[in-house]
Structure formats: C-alpha cells, structure tokens
Amino acid sequence: MIYNACNMATLNLQRKTSQPLYCNHDHYLMALNTFNQHTRHQEILAKWTEEEFDSNVVKVLCEKFSGDKLDDQPLRVLGVGSGGGYQETLQLKKLKTKFSRISATVIEPSTEQISKYQEMVRQNSSDITGIEYKWHNQTFQEFERSIAAGQKYHFITIVHAIYYVGKVEETVKTFSELLEPGGMIFMAVKADSDMSLLAKTFPQLAVEEQTPTTTTESHEVKTNDLISSTDVKSVLSKNQMAYTQSSYTLSPDLTTCFTEDEMTPVTKLVLDFITTTVKFQESVPDETFNQVMDYIKRNARVKKSDQGDDKYYFDIECEILVISK
Ligand SMILES: C[S@@+](CC[C@H](N)C(=O)[O-])C[C@H]1O[C@@H](n2cnc3c(N)ncnc32)[C@H](O)[C@@H]1O
Numbered sequence: 330m331i332y333n334a335c336n337m338a339t340l341n342l343q344r345k346t347s348q349p350l351y352c353n354h355d356h357y358l359m360a361l362n363t364f365n366q367h368t369r370h371q372e373i374l375a376k377w378t379e380e381e382f383d384s385n386v387v388k389v390l391c392e393k394f395s396g397d398k399l400d401d402q403p404l405r406v407l408g409v410g411s412g413g414g415y416q417e418t419l420q421l422k423k424l425k426t427k428f429s430r431i432s433a434t435v436i437e438p439s440t441e442q443i444s445k446y447q448e449m450v451r452q453n454s455s456d457i458t459g460i461e462y463k464w465h466n467q468t469f470q471e472f473e474r475s476i477a478a479g480q481k482y483h484f485i486t487i488v489h490a491i492y493y494v495g496k497v498e499e500t501v502k503t504f505s506e507l508l509e510p511g512g513m514i515f516m517a518v519k520a521d522s523d524m525s526l527l528a529k530t531f532p533q534l535a536v537e538e539q540t541p542t543t544t545t546e547s548h549e550v551k552t553n554d555l556i557s558s559t560d561v562k563s564v565l566s567k568n569q570m571a572y573t574q575s576s577y578t579l580s581p582d583l584t585t586c587f588t589e590d591e592m593t594p595v596t597k598l599v600l601d602f603i604t605t606t607v608k609f610q611e612s613v614p615d616e617t618f619n620q621v622m623d624y625i626k627r628n629a630r631v632k633k634s635d636q637g638d639d640k641y642y643f644d645i646e647c648e649i650l651v652i653s654k
Pocket of ligand 1: 361409410411412413414415416436437438439442467468469470487488489490493494
C-alpha cells in the first residue's frame, strides 16, 4: 500500500469514509466556490481592491518603479495560487493604469482553474492590452524548483493560497528573495478566528502538512489549514519586514443547520468548506458531527431576523497584508 497524506489521515483517524477536503480536488472546488458565493467573498475582496489598492499598492510601486526606473522593462507580477484569476485581474487592471507594460506570471496547479483564467483573459483582451502572461499550470513548489537564478518580481500576489505552498517561514523567505528591493507582496489570509479554533479543537478535521500527494490532476497538493495571519505576521516581524494590515469578515449563515431537519445542499457544501472535510455530515462519526455542530452553535453570532427568528452566523475573520521590501 502506498501511504500518502490523504490515506494516512484517513487511517490515523479511523474514519471509515471521510476525507480531508484537499484530497478531493473536484469536491474542494465545489465547496470553495459555494462558500465564496454564499459569503460574497469575491465581492468583498473586489471592493477592497476598488477602494484601497491604488493607495496601498499602486501608489507605492509607482514611487519605486515608475518613469525610467524600470529601464524600459515591464513591471513583473507573480500570482501564486491564482485560481480563476478574478482578483488578480482586478489588481492587474489597476496596475495597468500606471504601468504601460506588465509581465504577469501565473502559477495555478488546477488545470480547470487556470483554463478559466485563460478564458477570462481571452474574453477581456482589450481591457488588458500591454499585459503579457506566462502561464504555469503547476504548484508553487514545482515552479520554485525550476526558476532561473536571479529571477525577481516587483509585485507578488497570493490570495488565500498560503495554506498550500509550504511552511510559512520558508514561504515568506522565498517570497522575499523573489522580490526586487522596493517590491511588494499582497497576501489575503485567514486570521485566528473560530474557524481556525475549530481546526485546533478538532484536529481530526485539519490535517497538518505531511508528505505531498498526487491528485488525479497530477499535481502535488499539501495544506495546512491551521496557518493564520498571526503566523505570517510573526515571521514578518522576526525578519523585520514592514507591512500594513486590514481585516474583513466572512459570515456564513448556518441557521438551517440548527433549525431544519435537513440541510440544504448549499449549507452542506459550506459546512464541508468550514470543516475541511468531504461530505462532512455523511462521513464523520455521529459523535464528531454532534460535537462540531455544538461548537459551531456555541461560537456563532446570533442575530434576530426581521421576522424575529434567530439567525446563526459563523464569522470568519480574514486579513489583507501588504508587505514591503
Ligand atoms: C482558495 S483558492 C484561491 C484562488 C484565488 N487566489 C482566488 O482568490 O480566487 C486557492 C488556490 O490555490 C491553488 N493551490 C493549491 N495548491 C497550490 C500550490 N501548492 N501552489 C500554488 N497554488 C496552489 C488552488 O488550486 C486554488 O486555486
């Protein structure tokens, strides 16, 4: 038998059928997309980009790299775990207003996600003239092994993908080495909130980074669901790297978990995402299910609806870190 992170997790926990979410790429994408739609995650980030990106990022990069400082070279942007590219495209469009030439290196191991990104670029080609894309359908770890010595970027963007690329300290160090002096990193990451505490309270739901495994899409997937902004900020402080931070909250509505006999398919997928478990309700032992639901109910924010009913929101805090070199 070949042991990998996924089947070891299953064995260690004596689960009969349950699987960590990252071991099942199709289900992971379904749960992620459902969670993002349900919490309007993309809209919240897009609003931040619309209102804050210019002053926090574009202005600073302009001071460092505009005019002849780039020596006729394009601004080099590196996207890590770019997904379908929605947030990255918004950022690139903002950068494009000040930098006439941009070289965007996109790293995304999911073939489905990178194809979506490429399709969006094709459809919006007139909006992004002057951006030259370099597509890497691979993990950051694979990319890092193949990168030319001395290759550097002016801007690195990583939106909720730090959990997958390795140990925080090494990742931050690698990013810093890949950054031009004066360059910046944009990072969105979960903060320590009830979702991370849930993973800590029920370690069987969060699998620490272990041996890489290969998915049906033939790329390595590892995850560390326990990584939070606190870990990143402690590495930044230790390495005396300056950063600014802002926060936002995602508030999945889990009311029907506690008020209906049967959860809706959307609630089930949102719960799979929160518990990082494939088909959480069906696959974990009843005792674990009841304990986790009890934890969620105790930690939920209860708000009265207009009809006077209790609504249960499980708030998840996130942070945006803008790091300078
Ligand atoms: C939560 S999604 C975020 C996607 C995108 N940044 C966004 O904001 O919509 C995380 C992304 O990281 C990608 N990913 C997983 N493992 C990775 C790795 N080792 N290196 C780079 N990206 C990875 C996944 O395929 C997924 O698209």
